[in-house]
Amino acid sequence: MKVSYFPGCTLRTKAKDLDFYARKCAEILGIEMCELKNWQCCGGVFISAKNDVASKLPSVRALAAARDEAQPLVTVCSACHNVIKQTNHAMSTNEEFASKVNLYMAQDKNPTEPYHGETEVYHYLEMLRDMVGFDKIKEAVVKPLTGKKVAAYYGCMLLRPGKVMNFDDVENPRIMEDFITALGAEPVVYAQRNECCGGYVALEDAASAKKKSNAVSESASKHGAEIMVTACPLCKYNLVKNGSEIPVVYFTELLAEALGVKEDTNAE
Numbered sequence: 001m002k003v004s005y006f007p008g009c010t011l012r013t014k015a016k017d018l019d020f021y022a023r024k025c026a027e028i029l030g031i032e033m034c035e036l037k038n039w040q041c042c043g044g045v046f047i048s049a050k051n052d053v054a055s056k057l058p059s060v061r062a063l064a065a066a067r068d069e070a071q072p073l074v075t076v077c078s079a080c081h082n083v084i085k086q087t088n089h090a091m092s093t094n095e096e097f098a099s100k101v102n103l104y105m106a107q108d109k110n111p112t113e114p115y116h117g118e119t120e121v122y123h124y125l126e127m128l129r130d131m132v133g134f135d136k137i138k139e140a141v142v143k144p145l146t147g148k149k150v151a152a153y154y155g156c157m158l159l160r161p162g163k164v165m166n167f168d169d170v171e172n173p174r175i176m177e178d179f180i181t182a183l184g185a186e187p188v189v190y191a192q193r194n195e196c197c198g199g200y201v202a203l204e205d206a207a208s209a210k211k212k213s214n215a216v217s218e219s220a221s222k223h224g225a226e227i228m229v230t231a232c233p234l235c236k237y238n239l240v241k242n243g244s245e246i247p248v249v250y251f252t253e254l255l256a257e258a259l260g261v262k263e264d265t266n267a268e
Helices: 016-028 054-068 078-093 095-105 124-132 134-140 175-182 206-222 233-241 251-258 262-267
Strands: 002-006 032-035 073-075 121-123 149-153 186-188 227-230 248-250
Touching: 002 054, 016 032, 016 248, 016 251, 054 073, 054 078, 054 095, 073 078, 073 124, 078 095, 078 121, 078 233, 121 124, 124 134, 124 175, 124 251, 134 175, 149 175, 149 206, 175 186, 175 251, 206 233, 227 233, 227 251, 233 248, 248 251, 251 262
Parallel strands: 002 032, 002 073, 073 121, 149 186, 149 227, 227 248
Antiparallel strands: none
């Protein structure tokens, strides 16, 4: 099975493990992740202003490229996923906005056909759930994470806005807990798992960011978690920087460990 893959900027710098393990595990699970050519930064945040067109062009170009390959578009970084998914929704539901974007793209050196939201966008976790299936992942596990108590940290961007992202139940998500269970570990459900870590206000108000991130890690720790997993590079950075009580890793690292490829990849 082939999918178009948008890695994003951070996975080329501070979050290389998130990308590296995602690719290796996809191979094991029979997924070929075809990195898009000439992709650009998604913008890092979705700007809701209707007259903001320029910041949406990289996402639309990526979506159009995946459409032209007749493949779904997969992301791993939750911030990239949020921006691209919201942009896709805007292109399919707001005719005026889509018209403006397509007029800009018509001026590209090699313009594509006008884009109107045809591409299916998946987060890597959704790909595991909907394309592979957690039962098949369980069968592929060679080193079950038996005895590990793992807290999933969703943060803000995977789940919200709920009607657009359509990722999981905003208040009571299960996809990451089901993922953890498939790997043989014990998921820890805690109050702060889908609350903001404060990452986006860290520069403006470091004290507030520290308070929010500590509330997350303390909540997970008090509920017995030994490790926390996330899909967001900014969340991981903020949690670690502010002194998380427990280790914070990317979900793809946990997957690589269970599939028995982590040691092999570390050796390369």
